[in-house]
Amino acid sequence: MxxxxxxxxxxxxxxxxxxxxxxxxxxxxxxxxxxxxxxxxxxxxxxxxxxxxxxxxxxxxxxxxxxxxxxxxxxxxxxxxxxxxxxxxxxxxxxxxxxxxxxxxxxxxxxxxxxxxxxxxxxxxxxxxxxxxxxxxxxxxxxxxxxxxxxxxxxxxxxxxxxxxxxxxxxxxxxxxxxxxxxxxxxxxxxxxxxxxxxxxxxxxxxxxxxxxxxxxxxxxxxxxxxxxVTDMLEVNRLVLETVEPRRDGTVEDSELIGRVVIEDGAVVRRSRIVGPAVIGADSVVEDSYVGPFTSIDARCTIRDSEVEYSIILAGASLSGVGRVECSLIGREAEVTPAPRVPRAHRLILGDHSKVQISS
Missing domain, CATH: 3.90.550.10 (Spore Coat Polysaccharide Biosynthesis Protein SpsA; Chain A)
Structure with a gap:
């Protein structure tokens, strides 16, 4: 042969x-x-x-x-x-x-x-x-x-x-x-x-x-x-997350983990609710927040007093004090915060070819 x-x-x-x-x-x-x-x-x-x-x-x-x-x-x-x-x-x-x-x-x-x-x-x-x-x-x-x-x-x-x-x-x-x-x-x-x-x-x-x-x-x-x-990225992320096995290598305090949730080494989850499948990346912090299904949070991210679901959050990004974020791809080191209540206006710094949806 x-x-x-x-x-x-x-x-x-x-x-x-x-x-x-x-x-x-x-x-x-x-x-x-x-x-x-x-x-x-x-x-x-x-x-x-x-x-x-x-x-x-x-x-x-x-x-x-x-x-x-x-x-x-x-x-x-x-x-x-x-x-x-x-x-x-x-x-x-x-x-x-x-x-x-x-x-x-x-x-x-x-x-x-x-x-x-x-x-x-x-x-x-x-x-x-x-x-x-x-x-x-x-x-x-x-x-x-x-x-x-x-x-x-x-x-x-x-x-x-x-x-x-x-x-x-x-x-x-x-x-x-x-x-x-x-x-x-x-x-x-x-x-x-x-x-x-x-x-x-x-x-x-x-x-x-x-x-x-x-x-x-x-x-x-x-x-x-x-x-x-972005649509296909989120769909593939969903598909892969459906296969993850739950793992808790980081710290979980006063929190509820439901379903297949991965807490990577060095991550800290406090006073939060995580509904899997979801991954919280190494050295990330999730506090007083809700992380919903099909969400991947990469390393060194900070999620405080916020809600996020069906999204991909890249390394070093932060969400602080924001309501529901879903179907989103948040880039590296990006910051998402509430807009000032008065005056009622939107302040945007956007890269070329960006797409933004705003509820007036």
């Missing part, structure tokens, strides 16, 4: 994260935490669990932050190499700049801001067994116009792919995990920029199809999210 061909991973972590501004003005979108762990880490753990060890991470303007968080990859059981991309020029461009690193190895391409329940081990095993030129994951979506869209024939083979079509021919969207054989490099080398000015991976896969090379697909019924906006 012949040895399987080597398999590497290419993780894309260079996007600008425009849909998560203003959070991503100062932080890589792949490092925004879900249940107090960066989204990128879930992907790296899934790659390691599938047996892959060599990983190239494509980075851009946030390279220093990504490298500081991931290091050499040893914490994940991986050997990480960083590949610099001068600007986001399409998924196929990321493959192009990784050509020397990938060599003739098969590889998994994993978008660093994507979240897939159940990992990628089953699809990796199938790819190793069948060795197609490409293997893609698909899921049914209500509005395919925001995704790469695939059309299958009666036997389930991929016959057509299109990137963000105005008039989609199916409801099958490409999930952000792809598996490729070395043939993909010939396809990428032959590409021209699309109408978006990018080298599209859908065009590269179509190149393979047009030349009769095998392209397999798997329609997944499990959970997948592109965490590129």
């Amino acid at each position: 012949s040895e399987p061909r080597p398999l590497k991973a290419l993780v894309l972590a260079g996007g600008a994260g425009s849909r998560l501004r203003p959070i991503t003005h100062t932080s890589a979108k792949q490092l925004v935490p879900v249940a107090n762990k960066p989204v990128l880490f879930y992907g790296l753990e899934a790659i390691a669990a599938s047996g892959i060890r060599e990983v190239g991470i494509v980075v851009g303007d946030t390279a220093a932050e990504i490298q500081a968080a991931v290091g050499d990859g040893s914490g994940f059981g991986l050997d990480v190499t960083y590949l610099r991309q001068d600007a986001p020029r399409g998924l196929a461009h990321a493959v192009k700049i990784a050509r020397d690193y990938l060599g003739d190895a098969d590889f998994v391409m994993y978008l660093g801001d994507n979240f897939i329940v159940g990992g990628i081990d089953p699809i990796v095993r199938r790819f190793r067994a069948q060795s197609p030129a490409a293997q893609i994951m698909l899921t049914r979506v209500s509005d395919p116009r925001a995704f790469g869209v695939a059309v299958l024939d009666g036997d389930g083979r991929v016959v057509n792919l299109e990137e963000k079509p105005a008039a989609p021919k199916s409801d099958l969207a490409l999930v952000g995990v792809y598996l490729f054989g070395p043939q993909i490099h010939d396809a990428v080398a032959d590409l021209k920029p699309s109408w978006r000015g990018e080298l599209e991976i859908t065009d590269a896969i179509q190149w393979l199809i047009d030349r009769g090379l095998p392209v397999e697909s798997t329609v997944i019924s499990g959970y997948w999210k592109d965490t590129g906006n």
Whole structure:
């Protein structure tokens, strides 16, 4: 029995994260935490669990932050190499700049801001067994116009792919995990920029199809999210929190904990009510407050005389004396306080592309 061909991973972590501004003005979108762990880490753990060890991470303007968080990859059981991309020029461009690193190895391409329940081990095993030129994951979506869209024939083979079509021919969207054989490099080398000015991976896969090379697909019924906006971040946070086991490593005084609640080391909860699933991060303080379900409070936060539910609070943020806060993403070191009662006016300091809802 012949040895399987080597398999590497290419993780894309260079996007600008425009849909998560203003959070991503100062932080890589792949490092925004879900249940107090960066989204990128879930992907790296899934790659390691599938047996892959060599990983190239494509980075851009946030390279220093990504490298500081991931290091050499040893914490994940991986050997990480960083590949610099001068600007986001399409998924196929990321493959192009990784050509020397990938060599003739098969590889998994994993978008660093994507979240897939159940990992990628089953699809990796199938790819190793069948060795197609490409293997893609698909899921049914209500509005395919925001995704790469695939059309299958009666036997389930991929016959057509299109990137963000105005008039989609199916409801099958490409999930952000792809598996490729070395043939993909010939396809990428032959590409021209699309109408978006990018080298599209859908065009590269179509190149393979047009030349009769095998392209397999798997329609997944499990959970997948592109965490590129706040709504999806909160939904993924909810999903992950539903799996946490209760743990009390910090201090709880005169408080009520209900359901699956994690109190991390150094955290202090006083005279408060925490309804899980929820996580209170290391060295955070919650006093005289209510923390409701599906809330992640990161490290070094302060919640005093406030109520928060179904939200993500990033490291060092504080809420003091505010009423109900829900469905919110609060950035690092942010401060939320009551407005002065008189005069009745709103005082705002907002970053570019902010969105604010005010009850007058």
